[in-house]
Amino acid sequence: MLEAKGLTKRYGSHTALNNLNLSIGAGEIFALLGQNGAGKTTTINLFLGFIEPTEGSASIEGVSVAEHPQEIKKYLAYIPETVMLYPNLTGLENLEYFSSLAGFDYSADELRKFLSTAGLQAQAFDQRLGGYSKGMRQKVGIAIAVAKKAKVLLLDEPTSGLDPKASNEFSQIIQTLAADGTAILMATHDIFRAKEVATRIGIMKEGVLQAVIDADKVSANELESLYLKTV
Numbered sequence: 001m002l003e004a005k006g007l008t009k010r011y012g013s014h015t016a017l018n019n020l021n022l023s024i025g026a027g028e029i030f031a032l033l034g035q036n037g038a039g040k041t042t043t044i045n046l047f048l049g050f051i052e053p054t055e056g057s058a059s060i061e062g063v064s065v066a067e068h069p070q071e072i073k074k075y076l077a078y079i080p081e082t083v084m085l086y087p088n089l090t091g092l093e094n095l096e097y098f099s100s101l102a103g104f105d106y107s108a109d110e111l112r113k114f115l116s117t118a119g120l121q122a123q124a125f126d127q128r129l130g131g132y133s134k135g136m137r138q139k140v141g142i143a144i145a146v147a148k149k150a151k152v153l154l155l156d157e158p159t160s161g162l163d164p165k166a167s168n169e170f171s172q173i174i175q176t177l178a179a180d181g182t183a184i185l186m187a188t189h190d191i192f193r194a195k196e197v198a199t200r201i202g203i204m205k206e207g208v209l210q211a212v213i214d215a216d217k218v219s220a221n222e223l224e225s226l227y228l229k230t231v
């Protein structure tokens, strides 16, 4: 579970995020929409502990991110727009390395199973990551999240630059993770995917969460007009 209470970030006189109150429970996928500069990445960075709040708090599984930055890493997996992994290691070796950093010692068979669960084709497991497409790198990122048994998954623009098939596969995989009890926060510009994959959708403008919508209560067209009216 992720929770923001009065979460605010200012840079000098500029307020990047203003009094965010939000709770995302196990099994929920919350998609955050908003124009460039709306405050989506700031929100994610506050949950990651990359930046400190000016006011308010971010917590993960009830643990304050600012007070216990190391402890929250146990619960958390993060997939940025460009997944940062080691290009000279294979997909399997990357997964082995990152899961061992998180304190897990899996057999090769178990590691292969995580990669399959994340949708990576078996023939890629032993190829160097440097030759992977963005979609394939993301699948390794997802396998790492699964191997870490992350309770919370943070995604920043996960479908940008993915082809429609990869984007569709990605949606299915994160829905499976949510069904297994992961709480997911995803910043995106992709209204269609947000409608398809999320349980709730937030629209942010100038650092303020302006609207929160249950995804099953709107069509993609209604969501788009609401978005355009709001931003």
Ligand SMILES: Nc1ncnc2c1ncn2[C@@H]1O[C@H](COP(=O)(O)OP(=O)(O)OP(=O)(O)O)[C@@H](O)[C@H]1O
Pocket: 011, 014, 015, 016, 034, 035, 036, 037, 038, 039, 040, 041, 042, 043
């Ligand atoms: N280190 C910083 N110093 C000053 N201002 C910053 C800093 N980081 C972000 N901002 C400002 O905070 C605001 C919110 O930025 P943020 O990156 O959260 O937006 P975003 O919604 O993620 O946009 P995008 O869709 O372009 O990724 C912007 O006006 C940005 O210029």
